[in-house]
Amino acid sequence: MLSRAGGAGLKGVVIAMKRILPTALIALSFCGVPAPFALAQSTDAEIPEMPAACSVTDASEFIRAVVCDDPAYGQEEFIAAGRAACGEALPCGAWIWRDAADAPEEAPDNHDGLTQDEVTSASGVWVAEQKNFISIEKVKD
Secondary structure, X not given: OOOOHHHOHHHHHHHXXXXXXXXXXXXXXXXXXXXXXXXXXXXXXXXXXXXXOEEEEEEOOOEEEEEEOOOOOOHHHHHHHHXXXXXXXXXXXXXXXXXXXXXXXXXXXXXXXXXXXXXXXXXXXXXOOOOEEEEOOOOOX
């Protein structure tokens, strides 16, 4: 549970998360620390095909906006979609949404270019250079 330190609120938490996430992933991988429950690592070297219900809606040099509109899809399909969207590009982050209305019309130049609503409505992000999928789940009261 996150508290409102200094009145920063959710916006401050999202900004802080976007700033520390890449560094935290790198630090964890170098230290050999097991990944948190929300991280899934892919070990396959071959780039998969894009799942049928997923498509890249826009791409910038570093970011891919991906929509997977099949409600049955889960982490396995999201990882495949992220890997397919990034291909061999490094660095690359493939943000995945279930609804095209939540995804940005244009992929930002970097992760900081996503709005708070875009980040919190995403299902997750594939971080190609770390070969990790970070799941974003809604907190249930």
